[in-house]
């Protein structure tokens with residue numbers, strides 16, 4: 001076991017990990033932060049997406065030992081300081097961008113990474129960016145709409161699905 005330290009949602013955390021410990025496991029089991037989900041074992045679904053040093057990564061494919069001292073942000077860190085929903089979270093609610101909610105944490109984290117790099121993405125750009133995030137419920141349309149709305153764009157002309 002090796003001790004690692006990192007900052008998760010602004011709070012310093014540490015833990016003893018094995019060489020094989022995945023970030024998804026560290027967050028869910030070590031830190032009891034269970035918003036980050038695991039939906040596959042082939043790095044395809046994106047339910048486990050978090051930010052590491054500001055970049056979106058799949059935490060099921062990230063070894064904790066490789067990111068010692070990193071800054072990690074998870075869905076639990078996306079609400080505003082007063083506890084109200086962050087802009088992207090609110091947009092998912094407003095535009096019905098979730099059903100079972102299992103993909104949603106990863107979707108929101110991916111959306112945040114996209115909007116940081118591309119504050120006004122086109123619909124095609126949003127769809128392309130989400131190729132690493134699978135949703136079984138929504139058919140994606142309302143997720144795309146929510147992300148575009150979160151970027152401040154008028155989504156009224158986009159039909160609801």
Ligand code: FES
Pocket residue numbers: 037038039040041042043044045046047048049058059060061
């Ligand atoms: S659990 Fe990480 S990509 Fe599916």
Ligand code: FES
Pocket residue numbers: 097098099100101102103104134135136137138
């Ligand atoms: S809302 Fe159920 S998988 Fe996306």
